[in-house]
Amino acid sequence: MGEIILNSYGKINLALDVLYKRDDGYHEIKTIMQQIDLKDTIMLRDIDEGIIIESNQKGVPLDSTNLVYKAWEEMVKKTGINRGIHITIDKNIPIAAGLAGGSSNAAATIKGLNTLWELNLSQEELMEIGVTIGADVPFCIQGGTAYAQGIGEKLTPLNKFSNKLVLLANIDVSIPTAYVYESLNLDAKDNKKDINKLIEYIQKDNLPLLAQNMFNVMEKVVVSKYPILEKIKRTMMEHGALGSLMSGSGPTVFGLFDNESKLYSCKKELEKYVNKIFVCKTI
Template identity: 45%
Template sequence: MLKVKAKAKINLYLDVLYKRADGYHEVKMVMQSVDLADIIELVPVSEGISVFSDLPYLPNDERNLAYRAAVLLQEKYNVDQGVRIYLEKRIPVAAGLAGGSTDAAAVLMALNKLWKLNLPLSELEQLAAELGSDVPFCLYGGTALAEGRGELITPLPSLGKFWTVIATPSFSVSTAEVYRSLDLGRLKEKKDLAEMIRGLERDKPDLIVKNLYNALETVTAERYEEINLLKASALEEGALAALMSGSGPSVFALAPSKSVAQAIFRRWKRMEKKVFVTTTG
């Protein structure tokens, strides 16, 4: 039996450059893992792959990325063993926090050990890209630049520890629909990615915070006023910055101290049910 953590991610920077011939969008993102995490338990069995979760509505078949990750490894490397996977979900589902992608990445890493495949990270990364655009980053964690459709990963110097508050509104959004609705011509006032990376390299948090950016806010935040209200209220409580993560609807706030993070938590808790205090890492 093996028990592992699967960390959520936030986007410190998300720019959409153009739509590619294959239908995907070319992006540039700075992705950051946080300590909010699902707990995954893997139990070896003689045959078959099964997935169980503490969320009754979570699919346990090929619609579940953790299941697909296990099947992919088993079929590609002719593994004659099976596995029973238990997901303790702490990361909100379909919330812009890579909850499914991080589970898939954790399953790839764990089964590589459990099934003694000894695959290098570079090979796991190729498999991860087959499963989804966010899965390769979730193999690495930490702080990283993601390019292509999100699957080309370059590790960056660590952001370090920031107290982080995350709120997930009760409505859901479709990532595909957000990208379909994105008007690239409206993305005029972009922040400076190069300056953000210099801030990471030189350990200058002010350069990082001032350049937080998410192009997808032009779609999701305009449709749902809750996102702007969450951001504004966090700043009123002393947040360094607040931003939507991914295609939403989750919003995160970076706080200068634990006490400010707790103040944001209390404020947001009056607005939304799902609010978490965590740290970057």
């Protein structure tokens, strides 16, 4: 019986622009995705048949609604290999937080099954399977830093933007991504952002300029519903963050720092009113 253990890393969006709603119901986006070292751990173990999902977190679905189930299902469909699997998810990434925790778990499952079942599929083939499960899954397979277009599946790797200090604050509410998309005013003038400048700052490894110019067009919708997010951003900026932004469709807010003592001073202040705070780095 084979067994494999994999790290399942989260991500933040350094920029996120939503262009329009497509005919297929999805939204066309432009985003810069950055992997972070906040991680879950996924253990895959061969069993005779079917699939069993376990997790240390009560909120993690253990049925077919979990993306790791869909990943196993797609790998069976793609390869014709119908082997059973026991998946244990040791969860650290907050659930439904805009950090791609579920997508990352699915990506780790796809990569793990490729190894466990000795399929020798290329990364490109794994990413093609991944996009059928979720728009963020191909990035979670690829990792690093990337400019994403389409629904998030068209990836252009960027220079590594690694070892940057990140402070995450999560208010532990679940915000449906569909609600955020439908609430966007895509015609608003302040939605028109130049993502190319941020790509340029990443390519030049210019953390201050990148941090000062980050944007997320979804932020206004979520902040209007949860004003505490604006307070978190303000606290981060007042305590030395170079920039602060909501990741994805929220509700996690992150700050980028170049000074560890300022980061921990900010963390101490945030702990007065935020329960879930994480210190991590970009990968």
